[in-house]
Amino acid sequence: MKKILLLTDFSEASKKAIHFAQAMFSDVSAEFQLLHTYIVETDGPYGAAIFFLEAEKKAKQELNRLLAEVTTQPVPDYHKYTTRTYPSTTVGTVEWILTQEHFDYVVLGATGTGNTELFGSVATGIIRNVKTNVLVVPETAPIRPIRTVVLATDYQSVNHLHSLRPLKDMLTGKGAKLTFLTIQGPDEPTAGMAQTSRPFAHYFDTVNTDSYFIRNDDVEKGIDEYLTTHQVDLLVTVPHHRSLLDIITGRSITRKLAYKPRIPLLTVYDPEGLPIVIEKQDVYLAGRFS
Incomplete structure (x- = not known):
């Protein structure tokens, strides 16, 4: 229960x-x-x-x-x-x-x-x-079946893949589609872009998944761009606790999204600890989400 x-x-x-x-x-x-x-x-x-x-x-x-x-x-x-x-x-x-x-x-x-x-x-x-x-x-969110879900996160900072189990179970039960959204700067290398979320896609083996890439220096604007051009029922992020300085300087993307969300936002709790081990050849890590 x-x-x-x-x-x-x-x-x-x-x-x-x-x-x-x-x-x-x-x-x-x-x-x-x-x-x-x-x-x-x-x-x-x-x-x-x-x-x-x-x-x-x-x-x-x-x-x-x-x-x-x-x-x-x-x-x-x-x-x-x-x-x-x-x-x-x-x-x-x-x-x-x-x-x-x-x-x-x-x-x-x-x-x-x-x-x-x-x-x-x-x-x-x-x-x-x-x-x-x-x-x-x-307050403006429509109440309708959840069919399209977007996971926007820095894959490198996810400490425990099993933290995503509630999301996996929910998507499996609803038959919803999950899109892995990656925001990359214009000057970041393209090598390995297609493999960015591969370990995560493997974890969501019971879910219909897809990947999408946007080039934008501003992660928040990149996410907003995607939400403007696609219908999304639920946006998912994996925030991490940071210092007061990060709050003052506005570096927390998740808290910016939560302050005035366009669509329902689910933040997945990921306990601090040793990060998951991902081989460099398997995934390209941007490291700009929080």
């Missing part, structure tokens, strides 16, 4: 993310847990307890109403729903929850209106800090 943590602030964006997740996991046994976090502001220490109790009561009431709304249509017998609330920040709460129990996915909506692109939003904070797969769904 898949365990899926659904984040909600009761906005239309978060509702869209919940409905998208319900459709995406409609064919598998799953436990959905709706999580709402909130910050309690008090006028003073003497009234703090009352404010906390009122805020908690209101949060639980709204969460129960949302649960009733998203389960209005008949749900499969193999889907289970629970709720929980916390008086804390969203990112910090999710980090703590994942230290207490395992979730296969964290799902949230995104509008691109939180904070600034430089320092990110809740979506970018979740991707940077939590140790599990994260699905970010834009």
Whole structure:
């Protein structure tokens, strides 16, 4: 059974993310847990307890109403729903929850209106800090069967191929096509381009796969170019934790994509460790994704 943590602030964006997740996991046994976090502001220490109790009561009431709304249509017998609330920040709460129990996915909506692109939003904070797969769904995303999926990543930085197992299982079950997208600079050598993703294609032996190459100095623009000219139901990346300097200088492509996603974005959690061994003659490594 898949365990899926659904984040909600009761906005239309978060509702869209919940409905998208319900459709995406409609064919598998799953436990959905709706999580709402909130910050309690008090006028003073003497009234703090009352404010906390009122805020908690209101949060639980709204969460129960949302649960009733998203389960209005008949749900499969193999889907289970629970709720929980916390008086804390969203990112910090999710980090703590994942230290207490395992979730296969964290799902949230995104509008691109939180904070600034430089320092990110809740979506970018979740991707940077939590140790599990994260699905970010834009408010405008259509809910339809997933048929075309694009994996855009720096193959050299993938530490463990088995980190991609959830993606493999999902694609196999849905009969979807996976495209390995590689963005290369205009001056990068062409030798070995056709073999860039060969070890990964071999791993996805139960999936219909293809490769696509774009030349662009800017990885983000290269991905955007592909999304403009192709219909894609899901974009997948494998982000890696980097330093604060990388955030400030804007080097994290994944967090830029998550800040204001054009289409649903799935980030695959790849634990730090020894990278997979790939012979140079087997694959050309660009090394420009994060």
